[in-house]
Amino acid sequence: MVGCETDRRRHLRVLITNLFVSRNSGTEVVVELLADGLRGAGHQTMVLAPTLGDMADRMRRRGHHVADRIAEIVEKPDIIHGQHLTPCLTALARFPDVPAVFSCHSAFFEIEAPMHHPQIRRWIAVDEACKAKCLSRGVPADRLDLIYNAVDLHRFKPRLPLPSRPARALLLTKNFEHQQAVREACSKSNIALDEVGPATERFSHQLEKDLPEYDIVFATARMALEAAAVGCSVVVCDARGFAGLLDTANMEAWRRMNLGVGLLTRPTTVENLMEAISRFDAGDAAKVCAYFREVADVSHFVQEHLKAYNQAIQAQTNTTADERSLATARWIEEIGVSVAPRRWAHIVKEVHGWQVSPDQTALVELLQSNTKTLESNVASLVELGEQVKAIGPEIAKPILDASASLDRVAQDSQARLHRIDDELSRLSNFVNEIKRLYNGMIPLFIRRMFLRVRRRG
Known part of the structure; x- marks a missing residue:
């Protein structure tokens, strides 16, 4: 019997959860990479994600079982690999006697933050920041594994040697606030720039074929890792901040931070x-490439996950069915939509960009305040226009008067220009306040819709 049990554990049935399997985001690529690696090692994989797309279809064509409804998962898994709280909860509730591991991919989002449950016997952090997040939420250090992200080196093959100076660049991004800065920097450096990612509405399903065409890549996290493994020179940055050029001096330390947001300390x-x-x-970038191809191979990545799975399966627990159901109910209290502003409210804001349950009185007061500001600044703008029109004649008149002092003219003109500068500063502050109000009141997904419509127009 012991031999049979050991053999069963060698060939596991793994259920992986994620919010989506659609457009090649960081966690989606992890799902695909892990599922492919597990199947290649002889294990069976099932994927549960409430939002599916082209990526799910590609995985199905390769033999993976990908579902958006838990009822479609008919075979009982040996282990649940949970990513994102909400689909993980669904899997825990459906299979209450199956052990689980939970993988944290972000130190900042509540949808990724660990919650305790008797079925979750081990946790995985993808970098030092996520490890600190897990420990801060009470995850026992002896049940927390640090597994860095990996690259499918069979897909992402080394490119030809880089040129002595860069000619082509690629911006890989899911946010758009830094796009103009990257465009301007490339333009001033005489570098042709292409852009790919959710913020650009342009996507690539064959990034491994695209990357070798570029000398510099602007990216973070997994996209930066893949670019480095191909041999591109990588600038780690996005709209959240800037880290700098990935090189041999910082590559080991930056890998421990997943080339991610924890490094983005400058604008x-x-x-x-x-x-x-x-x-x-070019020479230094080649050494960076060699380093990541050595340490980020997917085979080690898969083995580390299998080790965590087997430890979770073998862990001795004394919890009862009642304790497990109580823990599940507590998760529902936290992440199920309710009037109480619990964790679900943070998750909704993270996923959809919605401001949940705004204070109506405060909102009205804010609108009234900004209406008054608008009226005041419109009046200032009219007054400013009159001043600008008056500058010409008022400066010209003393010049025509032979007795006028040129110094007096200069001083008078300078004083007027200072007043105009002050007015422009006030107007600039007003515009910034309107922008802040707009960002605070209009949900992120609606702002993105506006942006797409404007670009198409």
């Missing part, structure tokens, strides 16, 4: 981008 400005571009070094 993504044209100046910072151009400084990074100026440090382009």
Whole structure:
């Protein structure tokens, strides 16, 4: 019997959960990479994700069972690999006697933050920031594994040697606020730029074929890792911030942070981008490529996950069915939609960009305040226009008067220009306040819709 049990564990049936399997985001690529690796090692995989797309179809064509409804998962798994709280909860509730591991891919989003449950016997963090997040939420250190992201080296093959100076660049991004800075930096550096990612509405299903065409890639996290493994020079940045050029001096430390948000300590400005571009070094980028191809191979990644799975399966627990059902009910209390502003409210905001249950009185007061500000600044704008029109004649008149002092003219003109500058500063502050109000009141997904419509127009 022991031999049979050991053999069963060698060939596991793994249920992986994720919010979506649709458009090649970071966690989606992890799902695909892990599922492919597990199947290649002889294990059976099932994927549960409430949002599916082209990526799910591609996985199905390769033999994976991908479903968006738990009823479609008919075979009982040996282990649940939970990513994202809501689909993980669904799997835990459906299979209450199946052990689980929970993988944290973000140190900032509540949808990724660990919650305790008797079925979850081990946790996985993808970088040091996620590890700290897990520990801060009470995850026992002896049940927490640090497994860095990997790259499918069979897909992402090394490119030809880089040129002495970069000619083509690729921006890989899911946010758009830094796009203009990257465009300007590349333009000033005489580098042709292409853009791919959710923020651009342009997607690539064959990034492994696209990357070798570029000398510099602007990206973070998994996209930066894949670009480095191909041999591109990588500038780690996005709209959240700027880290700099990935090189041999920082590659080990930056890998421990998943080339992610924990490194983005400076703003993504044209100046910072151009400084990074100026440090382009083909030889150093080749060494970075060799390093990541050595340490980020998918086979080690899969083995580390299998080790965590088997430890979770073998862990001795004394919990009862009642304790497990109580834990599940507590999860529902936290992440199920209710009037109480619990964790579900943070998750809704993260996933959809919605402001949940705004205070109506405060909202009205804010609108009234900004209406008054608008009226005041419109009046200032009219007054400013009159002042600008008056500058010409008032400056010209003293000049025509031979007795006028040129110094007096200069001083008078300077004073008026200072007043105009003050008015422009007030108007600039007003515009910034309107922008803040717009961002606070209009949900993120609606703002993105506006952006797409404007681009198409």
